[in-house]
Amino acid sequence: xxxxxxxxSTGFIFGLGLCLSRMTDPAVSWQAVLP
Amino acid sequence: MHPYxxxxxxxxxxxxxxxLLMAFSGRIAGISGIVSGLLPPxxxxxxxxxxxxxxxxxxxxxxxxxxxxDNRIGAPTIGPALLAASGLLVGVGVVLGSxxxxxxxxxxxxxxSPRSAAAVATFMATAIVTVFVVRHVL
Numbered sequence: 001x002x003x004x005x006x007x008x009s010t011g012f013i014f015g016l017g018l019c020l021s022r023m024t025d026p027a028v029s030w031q032a033v034l035p
Numbered sequence: 036m037h038p039y040x041x042x043x044x045x046x047x048x049x050x051x052x053x054x055l056l057m058a059f060s061g062r063i064a065g066i067s068g069i070v071s072g073l074l075p076p077x078x079x080x081x082x083x084x085x086x087x088x089x090x091x092x093x094x095x096x097x098x099x100x101x102x103x104x105d106n107r108i109g110a111p112t113i114g115p116a117l118l119a120a121s122g123l124l125v126g127v128g129v130v131l132g133s134x135x136x137x138x139x140x141x142x143x144x145x146x147x148s149p150r151s152a153a154a155v156a157t158f159m160a161t162a163i164v165t166v167f168v169v170r171h172v173l
Binding site for chain 1: 041042044045046047048049050051052053055056059060064081083084085086087088089090091092093094095096098099106107108109137
């Protein structure tokens with residue numbers, strides 16, 4: 001059970017972080033600074 | 036929320052997640068390693084936390100969509116064939132490089148691993164060159 005809670009919570013936090021850090025707006029994306 | 040603030044919070048959450056996984060389970064939050072541990076022929080006796088982690092990973096955008104109406108990921112900007120080919124190349128790359136962007140870029144760099152620094156420098160340089168070639172050469 002401890003393994004499930006640890007995996008689920010850290011995976012959820014990681015996924016939330018990925019969603020929030022994803023820059024879908026091309027104007028502020030890192031690709032915008034590339035030639 | 037300004038995209039930079041959102042990215043700052045997101046990056047912080049990814050870091051917190053990696054630290055928690057390392058502190059409580061002693062494991063690296065490398066997505067490719069977590070997934071590959073579930074695939075044959077590699078026998079693993081610790082499938083439970085891997086499945087739970089991936090479940091949590093998928094659950095996050097689902098919950099975010101339910102709460103805010105937007106998961107902030109957006110639709111793919113390329114077709115399914117190119118997406119599949121890209122995924123295959125990434126898969127080959129992470130096997131050859133013994134880790135992916137999260138494993139090397141987040142966990143490896145924060146642990147001051149020279150191998151991860153070399154891997155990050157290589158895949159970032161390759162990404163920059165690829166973007167340039169796709170935009171200006173092809």
